[in-house]
Amino acid sequence: MSVKPVAIHKDKELPVEYLRECFSYEPETGVLTWKSRPEHHFSHSSRADGGFNKRFAGKAAGSVMARGYLWITLCGKPHFAHRIAWAVYYGEYPDGVIDHSNGVKTDNRISNLVLSTPGENSRNQKLRVNNKSGQMGVFQRKDNGRFRCFIQGDGKRIWLGTYDTIEEAISVRKEAEKRFGYHENHGR
Template sequence: MPKAFSVSGRPSNEEIIAELKRLMRYEPETGNFIRIMDRNQGKTGQIAGCSRRDGRVEIGLLGYRFLAHRLAVAWMTGAMPGEEVDHINCDHSDNRWTNLRACSHAENMRNRRFPGRTETGIKGIRYHKAKNNYEAVVIKNRTTYKFGRFSTIEEAIHVLDIKRKELHGDFARA
């Protein structure tokens, strides 16, 4: 007989956490969920979940797919995370408890790797060919902050690192 869920048809956060703890255990040191019961998806002792193309780990539970990093926060805190969960080291497959933190979308975007699609290859540094100098720029909350022009890229990087830490705090990433 199918399990009855909340009125919306989707399991409540409490139901998700209860089922998670019934079927698996979370290892905070490794970031893995280990099956403690044989199920269709795997045997006791196996690591639960599968990797997506983007590196994040998904775990099937109650007929839905959940991101392992969100389940890790739920396991450790007893509540599903609010907005987003950030991987501090930017490795989306690393779900160790020490690598996860709840955050807003804006904070999560501040702590992302730079794709390196600029002339300098450095996030926040623009090269002005006509003036032969470098400009240090940080964007926060859709506002662009310019911190001057510098004759060397090293000077621009130094200033940028300081200003980025002032504006982004723990979520600052070069």
């Protein structure tokens, strides 16, 4: 049997119909489960009958990648599980970036997946591991020991001032986060 070619969209995403042949999705848990895939997904029918389907059908799909997201290899290419979940659930790919509202990159419950822009997504980040102050956008100056803070807004870095205490700098930064529409979980 010959393989039915799968057309990959310009943005390297597979057709939703194909995804629905591959996965079932549980929106309350966020788990994508491999279905028993049809023979036309494989170059040899024995791969479906004796290989892939026996090993994977009925099991959760995906592995955690280095950046912390779940990804799934399909048609020889990696795909983000959250984008597949969205497409299977809604019947189309998101027109934009998907943000994990609670910041947990492996939590693909539909209630945790929020359509956003790259700018909105950047306002819901975890605290970086190399952050020394414990607060995003706040750092201690080496020359005088005072605390300086800034925020990204309107596409540029905005300096918010220099303060004697870290508490003052954090307070000013938190107010700026509210003003610029940062997510309440930003910097967690």
